[in-house]
Amino acid sequence: MPTPATPDPTRRNDAVRRAILAAALDQVGEVGYAKLTIERIAKTAGVGKQTIYRWWPSKGALFFDAFLDLAGDGEAAALPDTGDLAADLTLVLTATVAELNDERLDRAMRALHTEIVLDQTLAADYATRLDNPMRELKKARLRAAQDAGQLAADVDLEVAVDLIWGPILNRWLHRTAPLTSEYAEQVVDTALRGLQPRPTSGPDR
């Protein structure tokens, strides 16, 4: 048991860890991911390279933790459920659009994204630690809507998640057009109502 005079190694480690993660995010904005070296991150954080390699096997793994740190808490929360599915989804997607339009987050997410696409080990880690938990929260909200009769009973929830969130991710990745809250609204509306003509005699939505 440490005496009161002993510095707390856990707390000191945590401070160093946070300094490294912050340095990684700052520097990716300066030089871009490809040219960013562990050496540069170490120098910015005021630590030795060995300190970084002790905790992270690669630049990709470091960025993965930096990203979890940056976006993790907000993302892990359950989706809002006011009873109005379209309004709730629009709120969530609009927040996502705002995040993706934030330059610092944009660069960090592009860096992480490309690592995930190329590195199967990191992709598995990403799926386990971030994507799957978020996907379960999205599906939980859609399941509640299904129970409330706002979503067709025979809709596959995996496909539903892909249809609602996929277009936002793609437009961001490929910069095909500006990523706006109006687009988020259109995606939600179109995903819910479908592309086919609505029967004019059917019930109002």
Add this chain to the structure above:
Amino acid sequence: MPTPATPDPTRRNDAVRRAILAAALDQVGEVGYAKLTIERIAKTAGVGKQTIYRWWPSKGALFFDAFLDLAGDGEAAALPDTGDLAADLTLVLTATVAELNDERLDRAMRALHTEIVLDQTLAADYATRLDNPMRELKKARLRAAQDAGQLAADVDLEVAVDLIWGPILNRWLHRTAPLTSEYAEQVVDTALRGLQPRPTSGPDR
């Protein structure tokens, strides 16, 4: 005007160019994109590094051309129009799924994709030379369906394209689940009919 005895420099250049593009695709399968050097591609193609740098400013630009060469002709064709939108889209998406499940094309496309996500110049080039022309062909097919009353008149065709093609791209990129032709069918069906419950008294689809 060249005499019959003069070797045709255009044809020779073209053969060398094709050898380099083939070497790039072969070698990305061997060592992955990150570790692949221009030197290795040059050696495989049996040319000097300078020959490659004379034509392509970067590894990304070289892969871009390799990819255009590999997939270009097939992709640039108009979408089928049998009058049955769902069947035509399912056919097209099933073909895309098969391509993405081809290991050689998968690796080349991942390499290209990550370059595009990180490099704005290449992204603009990709949009101009490949993505926009393909997007116009997709929109042309959807516009025909709109004229035939199979697609709602007020649907934004950009959103429609994103909703139909986005989920396939995402599942491939993130390997969230197997990319199958059944999934392609589900995406088409859900995008066309929407996630909301269908009125039981409405017309059959």
